[in-house]
Amino acid sequence: MNNLLFLLLSSVSIISALLVIFSKNPVYSVLFLVLTFFTLAGHFAIFLGAEFLAIVNIIVYAGAIMVLFLFVIMLLNLNKESEPTTPMLSKISAIVAGGLFLLVLFAALTNQINAPEALNSKAGDIGMVKKLGQVLFTEYLLPFEISSVLFLSAMVGAVMLGKKDLKQG
Amino acid sequence: MDNIPTAHFLILAAALLAIGMALVLVKKNAIMVLMGIELMLNAANINLVAFSRQDAHQLQGQLMAMFVLVVAAAEASIALAMVIKVFYHFKTLDLDELSELKG
Numbered sequence: 140m141n142n143l144l145f146l147l148l149s150s151v152s153i154i155s156a157l158l159v160i161f162s163k164n165p166v167y168s169v170l171f172l173v174l175t176f177f178t179l180a181g182h183f184a185i186f187l188g189a190e191f192l193a194i195v196n197i198i199v200y201a202g203a204i205m206v207l208f209l210f211v212i213m214l215l216n217l218n219k220e221s222e223p224t225t226p227m228l229s230k231i232s233a234i235v236a237g238g239l240f241l242l243v244l245f246a247a248l249t250n251q252i253n254a255p256e257a258l259n260s261k262a263g264d265i266g267m268v269k270k271l272g273q274v275l276f277t278e279y280l281l282p283f284e285i286s287s288v289l290f291l292s293a294m295v296g297a298v299m300l301g302k303k304d305l306k307q308g
Numbered sequence: 309m310d311n312i313p314t315a316h317f318l319i320l321a322a323a324l325l326a327i328g329m330a331l332v333l334v335k336k337n338a339i340m341v342l343m344g345i346e347l348m349l350n351a352a353n354i355n356l357v358a359f360s361r362q363d364a365h366q367l368q369g370q371l372m373a374m375f376v377l378v379v380a381a382a383e384a385s386i387a388l389a390m391v392i393k394v395f396y397h398f399k400t401l402d403l404d405e406l407s408e409l410k411g
């Protein structure tokens with residue numbers, strides 16, 4: 140039952156990730172990528188015991204980043220079949236390169252099949268907010284603060300880049 | 309509900325990473341390439357969270373995945389602002405034509 144659910148969720152995520160590549164319209168690509176992120180959040184929540192991360196993944200990735208992508212695509216009016224046709228040769232070579240990359244990763248992972256299992260998968264609340272927050276605000280306090288500075292600089296940079304003309308102020 | 313072996317998640321993440329790399333290589337549109345990068349970041353996140361099950365006290369993997377999320381959000385906003393700027397300047401997003409810096 141558990142394996143079946145895992146298989147179903149994984150196949151949905153991989154097929155929708157493939158459809159991101161194969162759909163011509165950029166808007167459909169974004170929507171399939173949102174579907175992929177939803178299935179990944181399902182993996183986090185159901186199998187990996189990371190419920191908080193699943194929710195954050197949905198909010199930040201599917202809710203914010205992908206909407207930003209969609210917004211830019213709509214703003215630049217790319218939502219028609221305006222994909223410039225890639226030459227067949229580069230398409231084939233990209234697919235071959237991706238397949239070879241997957242092969243290399245598989246070969247590296249075959250030794251990993253007998254990896255030690257999760258230590259205490261019994262504890263049901265490892266990914267909940269309380270535990271995560273305790274670790275985040277004690278041991279990872281400095282990276283947390285630094286990431287706020289990162290966000291501030293990203294915000295300033297985005298506003299500066301987004302202004303129409305810098306000379307006019 | 310979590311007795312799926314770690315190796316299965318590694319294989320899933322490997323497949324998604326390969327798909328993301330193919331997306332970066334195939335598409336000529338700059339926005340599509342950014343989406344491929346987001347997919348690859350998420351594939352790495354699966355690995356981090358899967359390994360985090362081995363470490364239930366510190367949750368280092370999950371914390372690292374959260375910081376990856378933070379960096380991805382900042383990167384996406386900056387990159388999309390740059391994409392808009394590039395589109396208004398060059399009237400195209402075709403990465404093969406944006407070769408101003410090529411010597």
